[in-house]
Amino acid sequence: MTQPLRNDTLLRALLREPTEYTPVWLMRQAGRYLPEYVETRARAGSFMRLCKTPALACEATLQPLARFRLDAAILFSDILTVPDAMGLGLYFAENEGPRFERPLREEWAIRDLEAPDPWEHLRYVMDAAAEVRRALADAAPLIGFAGSPFTLACYMVEGGAGGGEFRHLKTMLYDRPDLLHRILAVNAEAVARSLNAQIESGAQAAMLFDTWGGSLTGPAFREFSLMYIQQVVANLIREKDGRRVPTIVFVKGGGAWLEAIADCGCDAVGLDWTADLGAARARVGGRVALQGNLDPSALLASPEAIVREARAVLDAFGPGDTGHVFNLGHGVSRFTPPEHVGALVDAVHEYSRAGRAK
C-alpha cells in the first residue's frame, strides 16, 4: 500500500495541483445501469446483502473501472449503513426505497442513541474497502464516503425518504431543536469514525453527501447541517502514508451557500447541475477545488449531445490546469446506456487534455 499511484490525477486535482487533463468519476458509477451490476446484485439476493458481502461489494466497485477509463473508484456501499449500525433496522421495500423499522422519534430513543464502533458494526464496509484497495493495485485512488449528519437524520427520523417533505424531521427542527441537535451530534461522531476507518482500510479520499441539506432555509442549513459537516471534517484523518487525504463535501441544492460550504475545512466542493461552474469558481476557486456538474440526464441523450454538454461544463469551469474534477451533478440514472458513460469519460479526457496544450 505504499506503492505510488499509477493514476493520482484525481488526488492532485482535489488539492488544486496541476494535472495533465481533468480527472473524471461519476456519482453512483457502479449501479443498475450496468448489466454486470444487475447480475452481481441478483447473485447477492438483495441490495443490503450486496453491501454486506465484501467480495461482492468489491466486485461492484470495480465494474465501472473495467469498462471505462475512470480516474477513481468509489466504494460500493450505502449512506444508510451507519444508521443501520446504530440499530434502526434498515430494509429496502421493493420500489419504495430505504426504510427503517424503528424511526427515531421518541425522546428516550434519541437519548439512547450512540455512535457505533465501525470496526465492529461496519466491519463489512472496512473489509470491502481493504479488498478494493488490494484489487486496485494502486491503479487509481479509492474514495470512501458517508452521508452528512443531517441527511442521515432525515432518514432516521422520517423512517424513509419521506417524499422529500420530511415532516417529522421538520416538526422536530422547529419544535424540539434540542433533540435534533442530539441526533446530529451522535451522527457527526459516527460519520467521522466511519470515514476514518475507511481511510485506515485504504480509502485515499473521503466524500460527504448532503443530499437533503438543500431542503432547509439558509439559517437552518448552517445550524443543522453545515455545523456538523464542519465537525466531521475537523475530525478526519488528513494524512495517510505520507499523502494528504482530500475531503469532498457535496450539498445537493446548496449553490446559494457555496462560500460557507467552501469554508467548512474541506478540500473540494461538489456542485449539482443547477450551479454555474464558472461563477462558482470565481466565488471560491482560490480556496477549494470544485467537483461537478453535468446534468445526469444529459447521459440519456445521444453521444453527440453528451460530448457537447461535457465540453460546455469544461468551458464553464474555464482555462487552467487545476482544481476541477469532472462529475455529474447527481448520481448516474438507472436508464443510462452504459456506452454513453464511455463517451463522456473519453470526451472529458480528450477535450481537457487538448485545452491544457493551448
Next chain:
Amino acid sequence: MTQPLRNDTLLRALLREPTEYTPVWLMRQAGRYLPEYVETRARAGSFMRLCKTPALACEATLQPLARFRLDAAILFSDILTVPDAMGLGLYFAENEGPRFERPLREEWAIRDLEAPDPWEHLRYVMDAAAEVRRALADAAPLIGFAGSPFTLACYMVEGGAGGGEFRHLKTMLYDRPDLLHRILAVNAEAVARSLNAQIESGAQAAMLFDTWGGSLTGPAFREFSLMYIQQVVANLIREKDGRRVPTIVFVKGGGAWLEAIADCGCDAVGLDWTADLGAARARVGGRVALQGNLDPSALLASPEAIVREARAVLDAFGPGDTGHVFNLGHGVSRFTPPEHVGALVDAVHEYSRAGRAK
C-alpha cells in the same frame, strides 16, 4: 365589478405601493388540510370533477377565506387543466399524482399540438372565476394562475410527475430541442390565453407557477423556461377596469437566477424557503415585489414556533412598508392543522402592522 375593493392590500403590495401591514395568502390555501375541503371533494367524486364544477370550485376557493383573515383568494383549479384542454387526457391515479393518457413524445403529435380556446375548452375555469368574483363581493382580490410553459411540458412529455427526473423531457431537451421549443411555444400561447380569459372573468392578479424550472441548468432555464415565461407575461392584459393587473412569477429552486427572473416583465417574484429574503430584496427589491417565503413545514410546528418563524421572515425582508407579500415557499402541506394557518395569518398582520408604526 367596478366597486372599489374593500381590501386591496395585496394588489398594492404587488405594485410596491405602501400598505398598512404585510398582506398574506398561502399557496394551496384551499386543500386537503381543511376538513370542509375534504367534504367538498368527496361530494364532487374526484379531484377533476371538483375542478370542472364551477359551483364546487368556487366553494373550495372561498373556504380558507371563511376561516382565516387572508388577503386574497386564489382560484381553485389545477395547472394541468391547460394540457388537458389540449386533449392529452388528464387523470389522477390514486396516490400517484396526475397522469396523462397520451404523453406527448411523437413528432407528429407535437406538430399537431394547438393552443386551446379557453372560452370553449376551459369554460369551467372561467365560470368558476366569475362565480368566485361575484361571491367575494369585492372583499378581497382574486388571483388567477397557470403553470409555466416549461412546467406544463414536463408533465406533458413525461405523462406524469416522473419522480422529478423527467428523463423523457430531458432527453428531448438535449437531443431534439426543436421539438421541445415547439411544445413550449404552443404552451406559452395557451397559458397567456388562459390567464387573459381568467382576468376577463374576474381575476385581479395573475400568477405563473414554474415548479420544475429549477431542475434545469442555468443556460437551459433561460432558454427553455424563462424565455417562454417572458412571452406569456408580455401577452397578458395588464390593466382591467382602470386598475393594473399585477403578475407574479414563482420559480421553485430559482433563487440563483433571481435577477433574470425579475427582468421578465412581472411585477412580483415568488421565492421558495431556501432563498434569503433580505439578500433577494437587496438584489432586486427596487424592481419587483417579493412574495414568500416561509418553509411550509414550519406550519406543522407549534403556534409559538410558527409566530417566531413568521417574524423571522418579516425581519429578513427588513423595514419599510412596500413590496412584500407574505406567503409560504411552497404549498400548504396536507398535514397542516388548520388552526396553525390562523396563527400564521394573525402573526403576519400583527407583527407587520406594529413594524410599520415604528
